[in-house]
Amino acid sequence: MLDFAILGLLHEQEMHGYEIRRRLRDELGLFANISFGSLYPALSRLEKAGSVSVTEETGSGPRPIPMPFTGSLSGERAGLRVRMAASSRGSRRARKVYRITEAGRRHFDQLLQARDPNGADEARSFSLRLAFARHLAPQARLALLERRRAELAERLDADQVRSSGHRLDIYARSLVEHTTEATEHDIAWLDRLISYERRQLDESDRQIPSGPPDGGTSDSAGDDERAPAST
Amino acid sequence: MLDFAILGLLHEQEMHGYEIRRRLRDELGLFANISFGSLYPALSRLEKAGSVSVTEETGSGPRPIPMPFTGSLSGERAGLRVRMAASSRGSRRARKVYRITEAGRRHFDQLLQARDPNGADEARSFSLRLAFARHLAPQARLALLERRRAELAERLDADQVRSSGHRLDIYARSLVEHTTEATEHDIAWLDRLISYERRQLDESDRQIPSGPPDGGTSDSAGDDERAPAST
DNA sequence: GTCATCATGTAAGCCGTTACATGATTGC
DNA sequence: GCAATCATGTAACGGCTTACATGATGAC
Numbered sequence: 335m336l337d338f339a340i341l342g343l344l345h346e347q348e349m350h351g352y353e354i355r356r357r358l359r360d361e362l363g364l365f366a367n368i369s370f371g372s373l374y375p376a377l378s379r380l381e382k383a384g385s386v387s388v389t390e391e392t393g394s395g396p397r398p399i400p401m402p403f404t405g406s407l408s409g410e411r412a413g414l415r416v417r418m419a420a421s422s423r424g425s426r427r428a429r430k431v432y433r434i435t436e437a438g439r440r441h442f443d444q445l446l447q448a449r450d451p452n453g454a455d456e457a458r459s460f461s462l463r464l465a466f467a468r469h470l471a472p473q474a475r476l477a478l479l480e481r482r483r484a485e486l487a488e489r490l491d492a493d494q495v496r497s498s499g500h501r502l503d504i505y506a507r508s509l510v511e512h513t514t515e516a517t518e519h520d521i522a523w524l525d526r527l528i529s530y531e532r533r534q535l536d537e538s539d540r541q542i543p544s545g546p547p548d549g550g551t552s553d554s555a556g557d558d559e560r561a562p563a564s565t
Numbered sequence: 566m567l568d569f570a571i572l573g574l575l576h577e578q579e580m581h582g583y584e585i586r587r588r589l590r591d592e593l594g595l596f597a598n599i600s601f602g603s604l605y606p607a608l609s610r611l612e613k614a615g616s617v618s619v620t621e622e623t624g625s626g627p628r629p630i631p632m633p634f635t636g637s638l639s640g641e642r643a644g645l646r647v648r649m650a651a652s653s654r655g656s657r658r659a660r661k662v663y664r665i666t667e668a669g670r671r672h673f674d675q676l677l678q679a680r681d682p683n684g685a686d687e688a689r690s691f692s693l694r695l696a697f698a699r700h701l702a703p704q705a706r707l708a709l710l711e712r713r714r715a716e717l718a719e720r721l722d723a724d725q726v727r728s729s730g731h732r733l734d735i736y737a738r739s740l741v742e743h744t745t746e747a748t749e750h751d752i753a754w755l756d757r758l759i760s761y762e763r764r765q766l767d768e769s770d771r772q773i774p775s776g777p778p779d780g781g782t783s784d785s786a787g788d789d790e791r792a793p794a795s796t
Numbered sequence: 797g798t799c800a801t802c803a804t805g806t807a808a809g810c811c812g813t814t815a816c817a818t819g820a821t822t823g824c
Numbered sequence: 825g826c827a828a829t830c831a832t833g834t835a836a837c838g839g840c841t842t843a844c845a846t847g848a849t850g851a852c
Contacts (some may be wrong), residue, residue, distance in 0.1 A: 336839075352803050361731050363724065363741060372840055374805055427848060454813095454839085461744075467736040475736075493594065500592050505698040505706075506815045510594060512754050513692075516747060523743050566811075583831050603812055607831055656830045658820055685811085685841095802849080808833080813838070 335454055335462065335495035337385075339365060341434060342466040344386060351377055352496050364462055366423040377432060385438030391429045446470060449481065456485060472538070476531045483524045490517050566606050566685055566693065568598060568616075570674040573697040575617060579664035582608055586614060595693055608663060616669030622660040677701060680712065687716060705770070707762045714755045721748050 343349060343357055355373055358365045398564045434442070446466060450459045460482045467475050502510065517533045574588055584606055589596045611617045621753065665673070674781060677697060681690045691713045698706050724745045 349806095350803080352801095360727060361733075362737075363727050363744065366723075369841060371806080371842070372806075376807090377837095427846090431802065464740050465737045468734045476598055492597075496591060496594050502592075503699045506593075507695045508754075508758060509692055509695050512751075513594065516750065519747065519750065520743075523739075527739060581831080582833095600813060601832070602814070602834080607811095609833090658818090660831065798852090800849100800851085803847085807844080808842085810841075811829080811839095813836100815834100815836085817834080818832085819830100821828100823828085824826090 335450070335459060336365065336368065336372060337380055338442070338445040339462055340373075340380065340432075341385060341438055342375060342462075342469075344432055344434040345439065345442060345466075345469065348431050350391070350429040350431050352429070354432075362462075362465055364458060364465065365510070377430075380438070381432075383437075383441070385435060385441050386432045387435050389433070390430045391431050443469070447474060460485075472531065472535055476535065477530060479524055479528045483521060483528065486517050486521050486524070487501065490514065490521070493517065566681070566690060567596065567599065567603060568611055569673070569676040570693055571604075571607060571611060571663075572616060572669055572676070573693075573700075574702065575663055575665040575696070576670065576673060577614075579662050581622070581660040581662050582644055583660070585663075593693075593696055595689060595696065608661075611669070612663075614668075614672070616666060616672045617663045618666050620662045620664070622662050674700070678705060701761065707759065707766065710755055710759045710762060714752060714759065717748050717752050717755070721745065721752070724748065 339358060339362065340354055343354055343362075349357070351370075351373055354377075355370070357396055358368055377386070381388055446463060446469060450456070460478075463478055467478065470478065493510065497507075497510050497514070570589060570593070571585055574585055580588070582601075582604055585608075586599055588599070589599055608617065612619055627753070675692060677700060681687070692708075694709055698709065701709065724741065728738075728741050
């Protein structure tokens with residue numbers, strides 16, 4: 335799971351460990367405060383597995399920028415980078431810059447597609463996949479959403495069994511009811527996403543006459559259509 | 566966490582391990598499918614710690630009813646119990662019946678009050694406490710709700726920082742937005758609970774210093790009025 | 797001169813999981 | 825006889841946490 339998140343970040347840009355953590359916290363919000371005791375071993379694992387390659391940054395070259403960091407909430411902005419005098423002294427603790435390899439990209443695609451095998455938190459796992467869903471083929475993306483919807487529908491059934499039959503006190507009952515509502519809310523959201531995906535698929539069907547007759551999920555390295563989200 | 570849930574169930578009724586699991590699944594919904602590999606060691610721990618006592622059930626006594634269990638989805642119903650010939654033979658694998666001790670009750674009260682120290686899932690931990698909130702003194706209950714509300718409000722702030730500044734693709738953005746909405750929904754729910762608690766407190770203030778109308782659950786637990794160190 | 801931030805790592809532990817082992821009872 | 829349910833347990837592992845170790849840089 336963490337490996338997947340790391341690969342997802344490195345998919346777009348090379349980074350060193352400390353910054354990976356920052357991005358995980360500030361951008362994704364998942365793994366809100368991943369600990370270094372977890373992060374660095376993960377990076378080592380990925381390197382050993384050949385999914386990422388490492389370069390020791392030796393202080394020379396364009397050092398990616400110590401930010402002024404005003405400390406105020408609004409002052410922090412990604413674009414606000416000030417290039418400092420890089421010549422001063424190259425003595426900061428050597429940073430290890432990680433970049434994803436071809437094998438890593440393949441591994442990422444695999445993880446993106448596979449349903450998580452073990453007792454991993456379903457919700458977190460789905461959220462993570464969705465955050466990187468732009469890398470999925472449209473059909474696979476739709477499948478992801480529908481799989482999640484099915485999971486939630488199942489849980490809704492379990493909730494209904496639960497609320498009937500047992501007489502709970504106000505607190506437990508309020509909890510169960512609220513949980514049910516939250517699940518329904520999630521399902522409604524997924525339904526909106528699903529219908530959006532369906533519309534997109536329909537449109538591309540109409541525009542491109544040569545649609546593949548079925549969706550084998552396009553597995554291998556298809557870096558085809560990335561939306562760089564130009565401002 | 567699991568220990569707490571177990572104590573909470575045993576607080577009301579003695580039980581054997583297998584049934585604890587069933588209740589956790591069917592009634593509480595938390596620990597949806599706790600594994601035996603987790604449950605039984607937990608019971609051993611609790612016994613070793615003196616929080617529960619064990620009695621080996623030797624096949625005699627009123628055995629709690631093997632259900633017919635039709636197997637179909639709709640046929641299953643909690644009330645559909647058929648009492649079988651209980652006299653047949655008392656040879657089932659000896660069950661260990663657990664009951665909570667006085668020390669266990671004290672431990673439970675402690676766990677109920679304490680904010681969880683380590684990296685435990687905040688949401689699950691709160692849900693669990695709320696499920697047993699009827700055992701809390703009204704002020705402590707209010708404090709629990711307000712603490713949770715503060716946590717969520719904090720997270721909401723983090724979400725707002727997140728959504729501004731970074732330009733995310735539709736999927737990541739939809740995820741962040743939905744997460745924010747869900748948090749707002751949670752907060753609104755907590756606000757309803759909190760104002761309910763405040764009303765209750767007001768009423769019992771206006772009424773008498775002798776017991777409030779206490780209906781169903783006759784629990785022997787709470788003699789303690791601990792002043793909650795509210796934040 | 798002390799504190800926060802940047803930067804990387806190791807060690808121990810917690811809390812859960814799956815897989816394995818064992819065995820009786822009931823229903824088809 | 826075979827499968828499912830009831831019933832208890834052990835062993836290995838997974839994935840994350842905190843605490844510890846180290847050290848440079850810049851701000852007040």
